[in-house]
Amino acid sequence: MIIKSNFITLKRYIPSGMPSLDDFAIKSEKINFKVNDQILVKNEWISVDPYMRGRMTERKNYIDPFELGKPMEGGALGKIIESNNKEFKKGEYVISNFGWRDYFISSDNFLTKIDVQKFQPQTFLGPLGFTGHTAYIGLFKIGQLKKNDIVLVSSAAGSVGSIVCQIAKINGCKVIASTGSDEKVKWLEKELGVDHAFNYKKIDNLVLYLKEINPEGFDLYFDNVGGDFLEAAIYRMKNYGKIVICGRISQMNATSPSPGLKNMAHVLVKRLTIKGFLIFDHLNDKEEFYNDMTYWIKSNKLKFKETIVDGLENTPKAFIELLKGRNLGKMLVRIG
Ligand SMILES: NC(=O)c1ccc[n+]([C@@H]2O[C@H](COP(=O)([O-])OP(=O)(O)OC[C@H]3O[C@@H](n4cnc5c(N)ncnc54)[C@H](OP(=O)(O)O)[C@@H]3O)[C@@H](O)[C@H]2O)c1
Structure with missing residues (x-):
């Protein structure tokens, strides 16, 4: 044929x-x-x-x-x-x-x-595929998520980010979500129940803004974007905080190489862990993810x-x- x-x-x-x-x-x-x-x-x-x-x-x-x-x-x-x-x-x-x-x-x-x-x-x-698996592995295996963590998520209304926000909420964390439009801010707050969402395109000084909305600092930053956002998050991490490097979409179309991080001193002094990962290395570690995710979707705990x-x-x-x-x-x- x-x-x-x-x-x-x-x-x-x-x-x-x-x-x-x-x-x-x-x-x-x-x-x-x-x-x-x-x-x-x-x-x-x-x-x-x-x-x-x-x-x-x-x-x-x-x-x-x-x-x-x-x-x-x-x-x-x-x-x-x-x-x-x-x-x-x-x-x-x-x-x-x-x-x-x-x-x-x-x-x-x-x-x-x-x-x-x-x-x-x-x-x-989506949630039962690479996207959901990436969110799950990134939070639990790489970020060692704990109850009551204060979690910052970038590209939070996207495919991976929206699942990260909800898994963190399900696990008793406070979630601060960054995204690129007011419509997305509304969805994150009203539908997904994050504690605070903001439109990063409207913020002049991200470091000051992150301090204003969350003076305590962050236990975990789930980084989907890299660049200036990552640098701002490093300034606002707590001691022993963890940064999960999942993606760097802000740099993907860059026309010149991005400048390096200016605040590595914070990584040292705060004893931060910054860890990148690729989901392809975790394909054999799926069972727990699949069981949890099917339960969360069926019981309406996780929306997409x-x-x-x-x-x-x-x-x-x-x-x-x-x-x-x-x-x-x-x-x-x-x-x-
Ligand atoms: N490590 C892994 O194995 C793995 C696996 C899957 C995905 N990823 C990464 O995870 C991230 C999210 O992937 P996804 O599939 O869920 O995509 P997504 O978040 O659904 O879509 C991409 C989003 O990136 C945001 N964006 C675009 N340009 C930006 C910029 N300059 N600054 C900040 N945000 C920007 C846009 O949302 P806004 O409206 O918020 O700007 C856009 O909706 C990507 O970086 C991707 O490469 C990594």
Whole structure:
């Protein structure tokens, strides 16, 4: 059986600055489904993630750059359309890393089956997927979260950040949340129940502001943005505070290297722990996360939002909008 497969590809590397729609193209190829054990999948949901920006440069990173002209890899969720594999049946849903494309053929070792009886399929790209897992590992394993901690979260209305805020609240912490719009501030305070949220774009002096709203200082800072925000947070950490370095989105499109931190003396004097992590190192540590997260979702203790863009051809637009902060919760593309 010959099928037309459409995919998004990167036309050129983008060494710095915000990507533009013209950096991407939609292409198609014929794929041939015939061999034993092959599985034909049609993606229904595509995960749009900030780390992909790092793969759009030629610089060596923890994952190779995208191959120009080839389908862009990344998390996606699809339905099995045909299968020659007894374990993966037609109609079942799978997660893969085949990314920004509609149809693809795979063997079973690149697919993870999911059970869509209890949750909507796309939940497995959000709170029950990498996003939720990142929040969970970052808080508990890296940040050693404790009850009554005062926790600061940046990009708090995003996919990872909104789950971080809620897990910290569930665990009896006080949560201060930073985000980039008044609408997001409202959602964080009214719907997610954080103790205080603010729009960082409206703050002139972040160090003074953090002191004003929380004079005691922070036990834990969950850093999604890096740059000046990280420096301000370091000034406001308590002794023995912990900083979890999850991401550095404020620096991803920077046109020049960011200056180093000016306040390393605070790290020394306050005996801070600053620790980075990548969720890919924790893939075998999932069981507790999955059990807790399913319980929290089912019992309505944890809420989540999705920002949905329709159409494979609009995936680059969704990606650029994510970098510009237009998403509330998880940014997803739905393929009809
Ligand atoms: N370590 C890991 O394994 C791992 C895994 C997944 C994700 N991450 C990282 O976690 C972070 C969040 O990822 P996500 O998928 O949940 O994305 P997200 O937070 O849902 O979306 C990105 C958000 O970043 C914010 N942003 C954009 N430019 C910014 C700037 N200059 N300063 C401050 N905020 C800015 C925007 O929100 P505002 O409206 O608030 O500006 C935007 O909505 C990213 O840094 C990502 O790379 C790390």
